[in-house]
Amino acid sequence: MSAPSDRDLIKRARRGDAGSAEAFGELVTRYQTNVFNVCYRILHERAGAEDMAQDAFIRAHERLDTFDDERPFGPWIRRLAANVCLSHLSSQKISAELDEEREADTGQRPDAVQEARERSEYIRAALASLPAHYRVVIELRHYQEMSYDEIAAELNIPLSDVKSHLFRARKLLAEKLHAPD
C-alpha cells in the first residue's frame, strides 16, 4: 500500500478525531528537517531552532483550516516557520544586542572564524550576524524561492522594503564573506 499523500494526511488531521494527531505527526516527520533548517538558518542555534520548529508545526496545526490543500504543504509550512522565527526574534528585546555582538565578532575576527569552522559554518555565522529582518528576506528569497511580491505579502511590508532589505543584506554578507584575512 502506498504512503498517504500530504493532502490525505491534512484531511485526516483536520477531522479532530483520535487518528488526527497521528496524521499530523506523519506530516511533521516528512517536513521536520526542512522546517528545522529554516529555523536554524535564521536563528543559528540548534536548541532554539528545534523549539521554533516545534512551535511552527503547532501553529500550522492551529491554522490547518486556513490552509488551501490545492497548494503544496512544504512551502506553506516553511514560510510559516520563517514567520515564527521572525516573531520570536522581534519579541526578544536582546536580539538587537545579540545581532550587534555577533556582527562585532565576525567583523573583528573573520580569520579566526574561517580557520575554526567549515566554510558552510562560516556562511551560517555571516547570515546569523545580519539583522533579523535581513535574515528572513534572505531565507524567503534564496531558500524558499519566493518572488519580491510574495515576500512583501508574507511579511506585510512594502515592495520597496523587500528590495532594499535584500540588497543591503547581500551587501553585508559579501562584505563579511569576502573580507580580507
Next chain:
Amino acid sequence: MHLTDHLTDVQLNEYLDHEINDRGRVEAHLASCTNCAARLTALQALFDEIESLPEVALSRSIAAPVTRRVRGSGVLPRSLRLTVTLQGVAAISVIILAAPFVGQFISPYLLEIQSLSFADMFLPVQSQWTAWLDLLSQFQVPTVPEFPVVELSSLFMTIIVVGASLLWLIGNGLLLRNQVK
C-alpha cells in the same frame, strides 16, 4: 537606461532575482561591458555561496513531542466547533431576548431589596448568631442526632445507581479517548 551607462547594484540584484522587466536590454549591456559583467559574476558567486549551505540533520525527531502537544491541545473537530459556535450564538440570542422578561419578573424583588436598609439585613443575621450561641451553650454530649429517613423505592434507587455509573463511565471514556491508542 542607456546602453552605455553602467548597471546599478540594484539592477544587478533584480536581474539575478528575475525581477527586472527589461532583461534583454540588461543582457545586451552585459555582453558589451566587462565591468558590469564582472560585478554580475561576483554577485552570482555570492548567490551560489548562500545557496550552497547543506541541510543539517535534526539531533532528534520532533514528531513525537509535536504529536503529544497536538493531542493535548484538544482541538475539536470542525463539526463540533461549528456546533459550539452555534450554541454560543443561540445562548447569547436567548439571553438578549429573555433579558426584558427576566427584568420584568425580578423587578418587584429588586425594589424590595433596595428598600431594605443595612440594619434590616443585619438584624436577622445577628439574631441567628445569638440563637446559635444559645444552642451551643446548651449542648450536651453525648447526644445521637436523629437524621430524617427518606423512604425511596428500590426501583428508584436502582435507576439512580445505574444512571450515575453510566455517566461516570461515559465521562471517563470521553476524557481518556485520546490517550488510548
